Amino acid sequence: MSNSFGQFFRITTWGESHGPAVGVVIDGCPARLPLAAEDIQPDLDRRRPGQSDITTPRKEADKVEILSGVFEGRTTGAPIALVVHSSDQRPEAYAEMREKFRPSHADFTYQAKYGHRDHRGGGRSSARETIGRVAAGAVAKKILHLANKLEVRAYVTRIHDIAAPTITGFPTLAEVEANAVRCPDAAAAAKMIERIKQARSEGNSVGGIIECRVRHMPVGLGEPVFDRLEADLAKAMLSLPATKGFEIGSGFAGTLLKGSVHNDAFVSQGGQVRTATNYSGGVQGGISNGEEIVFRTAFKPTATILQPQKTVDIHGQETELQARGRHDPCVLPRAVVMVEAMAALVLVDHWMRQAAQNQTFKF
Secondary structure, rough: OOOOOOOOOOEEEOOOOOOOEEEEEEEOOOOOOOOOOOHHHHHHHHHHOOOOOOOOOOOOOOOOOEEEEEEOOOEEOOOEEEEOOOEEEEOOHHHHHHEEEEOOOOOOHHHHHHOOOOOOOHHHHHHHHHHHHHHHHHHHHHHHHHHHHHHHEEEEEEEEOOOOOOOOOOOOOOHHOOOOEEEOHHHHHHHHHHHHHHHHHOOOOOEEEEEEEEEEEEOOOOOOHHHHHHHHHHHHHHHOOOEEEEEEEEHHHHHHOHHHHHHEEEEEEOEEEEEEEOOOEEHHHHOHHHHHHHEEEOOOOOOOOOOOEEEEEOOOOOOOOEEEOOOOOOOOHHHHHHHHHHHHHHHHHHHHHHHHHOOOOOO
């Protein structure tokens, strides 16, 4: 089972949905970085369950503890181990799922692949695994901000069939956090929240789209061919639970344009090469061009719904499943920080690769 991500800045997450704890080990973090739990906790607070009336009611403080790799407030260069203990497990709510497969969930595929699985809340396939990603992403964000003033900002642009108007500019964190659904357009956010509440009252779920922007990007991050920056961002986003689509820049809408419109013309601004438009989404030839990175990730409706569903059991017999437990009627409000984390992890890894490549050697 693959549980690690990254090359120079490498993370390994561990833990299950209803286990005693979850966490992450970060290997490759530069030494002397000022780091404390207070640098990581704000993002975990944005991810944690029970934070609003449109998320799962599971109550977890999700307080992070640094076990290794930090001494006297600075990283040592050794692996950094971060742990978050769980306190509100209710595995009995998943007893029926020991033998019954939830439609569109990982139950069947995990059982088929490994012949054994943790049925409590999905075990390793649960979104609770992303605690480790978000914690590591907070460290990556700090490195990127100190190195290049780089900022990563994600926000919801659509829930079900309710779409926000095009978001212009770079939203502030306060604008994103101003409402429970994390959409910077207040009018659209109000409608989205009502749609989520409606789905929850019906025992149903809805999906949507998260957009992410990265500003103060340096030129040159990304590798030709297989490790193109947009390819690594796509892999990172599609590794998140419930994701079903990724597009960067103009994305699929760009197929409706002609090259004469879609091409980003180069201009000179104060002696710097810039582009007049940004249909490329900040990446050309797999390498960042210095413009804002702009991409979108599609999330499906939450697979576990509180309605009876036809399914089969581990013996291949048709049956019915009446799911119980506590689940998000829509994953997007809590997934915003997960998208930011994965983007930061990709960018810090490529930033370190670029820095290593450009070291001056004497032969």
